[in-house]
Amino acid sequence: MKNKLKLGIAGAGNIFKVAHAQVLSEHPEIEFVAVCDPIADRAKQQAEQWGIPYFYTDYKEMLTNHPELDAIDICAPNKYHSDIAVAALEAGLHVFCEKPDAISPEEASRLANAAEKSGKLLMTMRNNRFRPAIQFLKKYVAAGHAGDIYTGRCGWVRRRGIPGKGGWFTTKELSGGGPLIDLGVHFIDVAVWLMGNPRPISVVGATYTKFAATSLSDSAHSQFGEKSDQGIYDVEDLATGFIRFDNGATLQIEFSWASNIEEEMNFVELRGTKAGFTFKRGETKIFTEIEGTLCDISPKLAKDNHGHGEHLHHFIDCVQGRDQPMITPADGLHMIQILSAIYESARTGLEVKL
Template sequence: MSKLRVAAVGTGNIFRSIHLPAWLAHPEAEIVAVCDAYRPGAQKIADEHGIKDVYEDYREILARDDVDVVNVCTPNLYHSEVSVAALQAGKHVFCEKPDAINPVEAIKMADAARANDKVLMVMRNNRYRPVSQFLKSYVEKGNMGDVYTGRCGWLRRRGIPGKGGWFTTKELSGGGPLIDLGVHMIDLAIWIMGNPKPVAVSGSVYTKFAGNDLSDSEHSSFGNKQADGTFDVEDLATGFIRFENGASLQIEFSWASNVETEGRFVELRGTKAGFSLFNDDLKLFTEIDGTLCNIVPQLPKDSGGHKNNINHFVDVVKRRAEPIFVPEQGVDMIKILSAIYESAQSGREVRLD
């Protein structure tokens, strides 16, 4: 059984806590190199896990013939640059979300994957949770009827990541909670709906907590805080998405807002049934024999969406599975997010078609 030889570019918190354990646990993968502009961080990981080679320049990794997969966990700005270069060098790419900071860069990634016949997959961990798989099947079997509207979001009371660092610097991140959290729940909602084509969006963004240092979220530990750094992104975004089939989706995402507690949610409504997924709690709303019923499904324990996503990526590279995520879906996602920012600036609905 030949192992995929993986090289990681970017060894910050998301790699250390999420990607690294999944790769180490996979019997058909081995990490042969790590790379980070901050060499001591990469060196520490290499020393802890017996990884021989450490680099500061990702181009040295791409020159190696013994690297099959490049795992990209850099700040958002560099997702496209590193991914495109890796694909052109004949490597498969697994990239942390978001796909890119604008549609032009996302299209470059999709085009490079197609032109070089390599697998490009961007983290969509929520698709790979048992509850998500159940809901996808439930909708595909027609149990919800016509799914025509819904809402989704992820609200934190106080959970700004890496304040003053790259997370809150628009040039590096592309935005605040909309691009950081929105990619998760918007993707999950649209995927469960059957991937309808988005045609128009409207939105508003707000920055109200740049001077607030309170935290009640574990996610505040992501990134490196800088006391005198930049904060030029939103801390809350709201919006509305219209789809070609007439369906619609309300969205709301915050790093900081005066709500009771942190929570992520997707709610969809169909002509036969609806559902509410709040954090890990799922409820179905339907009618049986003329009686309105609330149903709580008994589902398997979540085995880890991030790990399942990387396992699926390996299966696709090994040609054992068809991809659940394709790059064109990533392009649509970044078009949505970019258009919401544009709408917030102009005060008008933005068409995507």
């Protein structure tokens, strides 16, 4: 165990500023060494704000100049996640990466193989697993209280919440897609994890692009990314789908950046033979029967925290040998395989086997 882990940052945009920087800067076992971002002024500004000694515009230069690094935190656009992570793993660094793991199954497989070969820890952000309600539900299910979970649905839908319109978020070459890969990775992961990680065997999906012309926003999440009035919008703004698993269970999904609904909401709803439950807006309810009486249960849980800090702390604990990884490279590969298959089904109009 090291007293201090020397950390490099790859990507100094909003996700680093909002969800990573404060947590890492306050951790007693983290020492910022360098930050890189292709926009030099942004890298310099973050270096000055957080007391980071060195800044670069190229992550390769950062890796070359700082062999003393122990780990890297990747907050770059989706397209670059796997390239940066593989380079860092090959340099002998532990890697924490923002979601998604990669933008194609081939890249996700390359990443998982690099992690196995390096012997270093690779972990991708799955912050929602660490929210108090989800942690409670995982224990509830593991204890057998829900019985056999056989079906459910999950989603994150927004009325008007397109992030960084015209920037990398809405440019497929850089992002890999729209809300399915941006938001779907969160709650498909939670649902499958709570279901006991059954193996997906087929998917059917559909995607829609209907709001490319809108400039309205009612979501704080639209502030992520940098907007460009002359930029590209070639991704979906809504995706729906249906996943079938090897144990007979099924999962319906819906993810949107923009659609004509009442309000923004993320949710997981699963149904078991002994109990079902919902997770909405950070809270959970359980629906069951006790002594022949139908009962609704509302657990009193800690205040919702969205889990970003808790996941970063978990990564540090794992690197320091105090804990075992809750999220593995195999989880990332399976997720990207699911998302890719849904996009392929949407393109062809056919069911895709996995």
